[in-house]
Amino acid sequence: MTAPDEQPYRSGFACLVGRPNAGKTTLTNAMVGTKVGIVSNRPQTTRHAIRGVLTRPGGQLVLVDTPGLHKPKSLLGRRLNDVVRDTLADVDVIVFCVPADQPVGAGDRFIARQLKEFTAPVVVVVTKTDAASKKQIAEQLMAASSLVEAAEVVPVSAVAGDQVELLEDLLVGLLPEGPPMYPEEQRTDDDVERQIAELIREAALEKVYEEVPHSLAVTVEELVRRPDPKKPGAELVEVHALLHVERQTQKPMLLGRGGEMIKRIGTEARAGLEQLLGARVHLDLHVTVLGEWQDDPKKLNRLGY
Template identity: 45%
Template sequence: MTKTSEAQYRSGFAALVGRPNVGKSTLLNALVGQKVAIMSNRPQTTRNRIRGVLTTPEMQIVFIDTPGIHKPHHRLGEYMVEAAEATFREVDVILFVCDVTQPNHPGDDHVLEKLKNVQTPVFLVLNKVDAVEKPKILEMIATYRDKHSFAEIIPVSAKHQEQLDVLTAALARVLPEGPQFYPADMVTDHPEQFIISEIIREKVLHLTREEVPHSVAVGIEQLERREASDVLYIHAVIYTERDSQKGILIGKRGAMLRKVGQLARQELEALFGNKVYLELWVKVKKDWRNEPSMLRRFGFDDV
């Protein structure tokens, strides 16, 4: 990729913030053109700050998808909110993402309250515009203009990739001049273990009932490429908090766990371009979401 001269090149960091389940991860994936964050219709799917990189000849934007800002009920929830709010001070621009199909949601006002004293430019990004009529969008724009002084207001559809060029063009206007932080072909800087654990957790979110998803974490015990074969060997443990949840995750005669493994393996093979041998186990660790040592084990380093 041919790049403009360093003096003119722009680069910086943009945080995606908002309440849970407004489509931040879908937007991140659409902006970088590849899946780097797992997606589901469950609130609080994103737990860590996920970084995705968009590189063009004129600029490089490092997007940071943050956990949804909500009122926490355990130490993991507190970490998630702290991680999201910490990005306010670390980025060049904040993308406040709202769902236009749910206007006047109190959770949006809660996030805006957090943004009230932030000096960083804030863009209002109205997502899911493909699902509503134009008058509803204009009504929501008028409502939010009175709530905050936004640097930009941009309606988009992450699902259908509408108006994303408008959003990136607006970002280019506010980013500072600077160098590339990452190679042009890199779309995320997360290690393989993190990506693998997130893909496995995504399959659990899609397949299990309401009581299971939020209590699940995935630890990668072994990741090995053996020289004598073209196979990636993965041994992972799915942790949950109760014996009843373990039973659901395993399923009758192991059917649920096999389905999780099958779907995860298919995606991992497509991602890595290798055959994958995936071994999954389920363990109970009571109240792990309130245990600092377990949270650090799963990558929540600041607890």
């Protein structure tokens, strides 16, 4: 029972929603204090609802980072939108992210209309304030305020850390009273294999040409843990993964001349994997063609979408 002079402990879920590339994942990572979702400058980088757990003395906030809500052009796009809507229907607070460095557009208005279907309070967050002038931020705060009926409108820079803690306080205050749902040390409930696949996809997104990112998916085919022959008492993790593209012409872009590109992707991904797994990693990557997988239900299921 809470003493009269103590604030009640609060816990619950807040869903971050916004158009593609609105800074949702960067903000989630900043609030959780560690990387729980991959980041790139490509739209629709996030393809799953990713939960990041922020535990504070007065409450536990579970942040659900979602794919960008958009007008879909494929079955994958429709399924990603379904992920967002299913999440929005079951959270305590909605965090509507609107980037400060881009004018409010049709995508933001589309999302604002969708949010009218849900009953959770909405906090509008104007993101990426480090990339905008004071005039732009002021104008965006006004424009964002007119989109939805919001409990609060907050300008934030996840990169610079500006007002991130204030936003955390605000969101925890909007949660219902209740005990923590996750252990204090836990930061995400995403399974390890999906985190591995996402880190490999992140590395590839940074390297490949414009036409490949939407067509790229990654699956972990095998994960083997064994004693590290180079470090007695330590572990070596062998990861065998497939990078799936939709067309034969995309395969050489990922492989590169003499396999140079896939080696660069592997080198970049390995650093993140070793940090995630706390062990030396042997990474084996192969590229395969899975024709038009974004519109094939069976192939989407196989890839985990």
